[in-house]
Amino acid sequence: MYAIVEIAGQQFKVAKDQKVFVHRLKEEEGKKVTFDQVLLIEDGDAVTIGAPAIDGAAVEAKVVKHLKGDKVIVFKKKRRKGYRVKNGHRQYLTELVIEGIVAKGAKKAAAKKEAPAPKAAPAKKAEAKKEAPAKSEPKAEKPKATVDLSSKTVAELKEMAKEQGLSGYSSMKKAELIKALGGK
Numbered sequence: 001m002y003a004i005v006e007i008a009g010q011q012f013k014v015a016k017d018q019k020v021f022v023h024r025l026k027e028e029e030g031k032k033v034t035f036d037q038v039l040l041i042e043d044g045d046a047v048t049i050g051a052p053a054i055d056g057a058a059v060e061a062k063v064v065k066h067l068k069g070d071k072v073i074v075f076k077k078k079r080r081k082g083y084r085v086k087n088g089h090r091q092y093l094t095e096l097v098i099e100g101i102v103a104k105g106a107k108k109a110a111a112k113k114e115a116p117a118p119k120a121a122p123a124k125k126a127e128a129k130k131e132a133p134a135k136s137e138p139k140a141e142k143p144k145a146t147v148d149l150s151s152k153t154v155a156e157l158k159e160m161a162k163e164q165g166l167s168g169y170s171s172m173k174k175a176e177l178i179k180a181l182g183g184k
Contacts, residue, residue, distance in 0.1 A: 001044070003101045005059045006037035014059060014098045024092040027063050033096070035059045036108055041101065048103070058106030064095040149183030157181065 002015040008023040027033050038057035041048045048054055069091040076085045149157060157177040161169035166180055 004040040025094045058102045060100045061096040
């Protein structure tokens with residue numbers, strides 16, 4: 001009997017009493033772990049395939065130890081350019097011993113409570129967007145006189161903007177100044 005199970009984002013073909021090296025898991029050494037993402041189970045002639053996982057199936061394992069894998073040398077070179085880079089890498093691994101494969105009756109792992117935290121971040125953005133129009137409301141509170149300002153010169157309009165306390169009036173064009181001052 002064997003199963004294909006997803007462990008730490010990778011798929012492994014496992015059987016009872018088999019040792020498996022997987023990417024580092026958070027569990028401590030000696031703890032038992034259950035993986036419920038079983039994709040396929042073969043028991044003699046009977047093959048069960050999940051879509052994508054088999055409901056009620058699980059693989060039970062025990063964490064033997066945490067270790068580092070063999071060193072992998074990464075050497076990059078571009079000929080005739082004087083470019084040479086040498087790097088090494090040792091992957092953090094966890095050694096597991098498969099203790100059993102349960103075809104039916106296994107319970108699903110409890111969902112982690114950390115998932116709602118990212119959903120709260122977009123709500124803050126929405127609140128920030130609601131606050132942005134509030135900043136523009138003081139501009140709306142200024143009395144809007146329907147005075148014809150088109151006959152005035154740009155210098156006169158800039159002087160009026162300075163008196164009203166508008167910011168950025170020095171780079172505005174005549175039409176922008178008239179709009180900011182609330183004229184026609």
